[in-house]
Amino acid sequence: MPFDALEADLEARRAADLYRRRRILGSPQGAIVDVDGRRLVNFCSNDYLGLASHPDIIAAAQAGAARWGVGSGASHLVCGHSAAHEAMEARLAAFVGKPAALSLSTGYMANLAAITALVGRGDAIFADKLNHASLNDACQLSHATFKRFPHNDLERLERLLATTEARRRLIVVDAVFSMDGDSAPLAEIVRLAERYDAWVYADDAHGFGVLGDGHGSAAGIASPRLIYMATLGKAAGVAGAFIAAEPVVIDYLVNVARPYIYTTAAPPLLAEAVLASVELIEREHWRREALAAHIARLRALLSGLLPSQTPIQPLVVADNAAALALSQRLRDDGLWVSAIRPPTVPTPRLRICLSAAHEAGDITRLATTLASLLDKQ
Known part of the structure; x- marks a missing residue:
């Protein structure tokens, strides 16, 4: 049969505790959700500020749909770029302290668009070994020389920069690493870029809205060499992504980045929702304060x-089976925590995600239950 090899591969994944399946969410995103018919406290979501179901954002999306319709109708360069998109990009650029911004439908697409446009054959990329898969894919597809340095090892990065003869040099890092929850030393990396005539591309999917008083991991870093990307489906609670940089960089991406040029623009109603979200991120400091208290x-x-x-709190465990077993036992107790396994991470773990929408009691319950389960191992 033509699909025997696929079934054999899936069976091997089951045997190695690497098989995945989707859980069905039957409620809006939040601290408490219905999953496969059960009510669970949600410690899986990247909705760090609890904005995904905020009534102001819902109202902005509804008003956006009433004004603009649903579909955008075409790519941005044909007839799909609305005044809502334009206003959102200007607002996001100002919010993160950059002169210009470009919106895209997903973070994966943003990384692919920017990196493959900015560098190619004859150029070099220097990337942290724990970068997100979307960054790694974009680096490989760029056809630039792809060199990886040990996690947050600035000495190794500097040696690579000092010995390269590449025409263009691009340092690529996650600003907050999605599976470990730690941060890249962005200010120091930018200083290396300035010393060795490089650019820095920082993926701040998990820092935007949370760090830097909401302005992100790059708040206070004014270098034009920094090209900043953030997603809008995590702390912002909506969808999509944006790249913020110097106007020449944004103009270049508009003209060269294939994933941007050849994709239908996102619905304008989402741009209206993002504008409402940024207002909440800027105004409601208590959300970050509550989140910080939960982390502590x-x-x-x-x-x-x-x-x-x-908000990303990883608990490394012995193996894939242990990760799955712990996740299942927590779910049996009404707590939803994802088991993350290779190849997503080198070591299996529980990835605990905290939200401002949680109550203090939710955190205590999770910690008490986990400690009891770990004691029994």
Whole structure:
């Protein structure tokens, strides 16, 4: 049969505890959700500020649909770029302290668009080994020389920069690493870029809205060499992504980046929703304060976590089976925590995600339950 090899591969994944399946969400995103017919406390979501179901954002999306319709009708360069898109890009650029911005439908697409447009054969990319898969894919597809340095190892990065003869040099990092929750030393990396005539591309999917008083991991870094990307489906609670940089960079991407040029623009109603979200991020400081308190509480109650000061709190376990078993036992107790396994991460773990929407009691319950389960292992 033509599909025997596929079935054999899936069976091998099952045997290695690497098989994945989708859980069905039967409720809006939030701290408490219905999953496969069960009510669970949600510690899986990247909705860090609890904005995904905020009534102001819902109202902005509804008003946007009433004004603009649903579909955008075409790519941005044909007839799909609305005044809503334009206003959103200007607002996002100003919010992160950059002169210009470009919106795209997903973070994966943004990374692919920017990196493959900016560098190619004859150029070099220097990337952290723990970067997100979308960054790695974009680096490989760019056809530039792709060199990886150990996680946050600036000495190794500097040696690579000092010895390259590449025409263009691009340093690529996650600003917040999605599976470990730690941060890249962006200010130091930018200083290296200035010393060795390089650009820095920072993916701040998990820092935007949370760090830098909401302005992101690059807040206070004014270098034009920094090209900043953030997603809008995590802390912002909507969808899409944007790249913020010097006007010449944005203009270049508009003209050269194939994933941008050849994609239908996102619905304008989402741009209206993002504008409402940014207002909330800027105004409601209490959300970040609540989130910080939850992070501190969990870390105080539970030992064994990796050193993360962000909403992503990883608990590394022995193997894939242990990760799945712990996740299932937590789910049996009404707590939803994802088991993350290779190839997503080199070491299996539970990835605990905290939100401003959680209550203090949710954090205590999770820590107490986890500690009891770990004691029984």
